[in-house]
Amino acid sequence: MIGKRALGFLGILSGVVGLGLTTAAQAQSVVGVPHQWQMSFPPSYTTVMDKVESLHDLLLVIITLISLFVLALLLYVVFRFHASRNPTPSVITHNTVLEIAWTIVPILILVVIAIPSFRLLYYSDKAPDAALTVKVTGHQWYWQYEYPDQGNFSIDSRILAEADRIKEKPQIPRLLAVDNEMVIPVNTTIRIIGTAADVMHGWTVPGFGIKKTVIPGRLNEGWINVEHEGYYFGECSQICGENHTYMPIAVRVVSKAEFDKWVEQQKKAAGLIPPMNAPTGLASATIPANR
Numbered sequence: 001m002i003g004k005r006a007l008g009f010l011g012i013l014s015g016v017v018g019l020g021l022t023t024a025a026q027a028q029s030v031v032g033v034p035h036q037w038q039m040s041f042p043p044s045y046t047t048v049m050d051k052v053e054s055l056h057d058l059l060l061v062i063i064t065l066i067s068l069f070v071l072a073l074l075l076y077v078v079f080r081f082h083a084s085r086n087p088t089p090s091v092i093t094h095n096t097v098l099e100i101a102w103t104i105v106p107i108l109i110l111v112v113i114a115i116p117s118f119r120l121l122y123y124s125d126k127a128p129d130a131a132l133t134v135k136v137t138g139h140q141w142y143w144q145y146e147y148p149d150q151g152n153f154s155i156d157s158r159i160l161a162e163a164d165r166i167k168e169k170p171q172i173p174r175l176l177a178v179d180n181e182m183v184i185p186v187n188t189t190i191r192i193i194g195t196a197a198d199v200m201h202g203w204t205v206p207g208f209g210i211k212k213t214v215i216p217g218r219l220n221e222g223w224i225n226v227e228h229e230g231y232y233f234g235e236c237s238q239i240c241g242e243n244h245t246y247m248p249i250a251v252r253v254v255s256k257a258e259f260d261k262w263v264e265q266q267k268k269a270a271g272l273i274p275p276m277n278a279p280t281g282l283a284s285a286t287i288p289a290n291r
C-alpha cells in the first residue's frame with residue numbers, strides 16, 4: 001500500500017515538475033515543420049501564403065486543361081491522319097483564322113494569369129502599416145536579426161549541434177534547431193528587411209509565403225503577419241557555400257506581452273537599459289523645499 005502511495009505521489013510530483021519544465025521550455029508548440037511524405041505545400045500560416053496557394057490552384061487548373069487539350073489534339077492527329085487512313089497528305093500551309101486564334105487565345109490565357117499574379121506580387125511586396133521592422137542579414141553561415149524599433153539590438157541565430165539539440169530543444173526536428181530564434185509577436189505585421197554580409201543567401205519560410213533572396217549591398221523588403229503562436233521553420237534557399245545546409249531559419253511567434261518581455265531581456269543583455277538601482281530620491285530632491 002505504502003509503496004503504491006509513494007509511487008502515486010512521485011508520479012504527481014514528476015507530473016508537476018514536468019509541467020513546469022514544459023511550460024518553460026516549450027511555451028510555443030512546434031507548428032511549421034515539414035511532415036513525412038509531404039507532397040504539397042506546407043500548411044499556410046499567413047494571408048500571403050493563402051494567396052500563393054490560391055494562385056497555384058488557379059494555375060494548376062489552367063495548365064491541366066491546356067495539357068489535356070494538347071493531348072487530345074495529338075491523339076486525334078495520330079489516329080485520324082495515320083498513313084493507312086490518310087494516304088495522300090494535305091499540302092495546306094496557311095490558315096489565317098487558325099493562326100489568329102492560336103495567337104489571341106494564349107495571350108488571353110496569359111492575361112488571366114498575369115492579373116492575379118501581379119496582384120499577389122504587389123500584396124506581398126511591402127507593408128506600409130507594419131508595426132515593427134526586423135532586419136535580416138545572411139552570413140556564411142548563420143542569420144543575424146536586428147530590431148531597429150526596439151533599441152537596435154541584434155541577435156545571431158546559429159544551428160545547434162545535434163548533441164545540444166537533444167539536450168536543449170528535443171522537440172525541434174534535427175537540423176532545424178538554432179540557439180536563438182527570430183522572435184516576433186503574434187498577429188502583428190512585421191516588415192522584413194533583408195540583406196547579406198558576404199554572399200547571396202535566401203531567407204525563406206514556406207509556411208509564411210516568404211522567399212527573399214538577400215544580397216550584399218542591397219535591401220530587399222517583405223512582410224509577415226502570423227496568426228498563431230509557435231515555432232516555424234525555413235531554410236536558406238540560395239546556395240551560399242560549404243555550410244549552406246546548416247543555416248536553418250527558426251521563427252518563434254509569441255504573445256505580445258511575451259515579446260515585450262523578451263525585448264527587455266535582449267536590451268538588458270545588450271546594455272541598452274541602465275541598471276535598476278539608480279538613485280530614487282532624485283526626483284523629490286529637485287523640488288524646491290518651500291513649495
Ligand SMILES: [Cu+2]
Pocket residue numbers: 200201202236237238239240241243244245247
Ligand atoms: Cu545558403
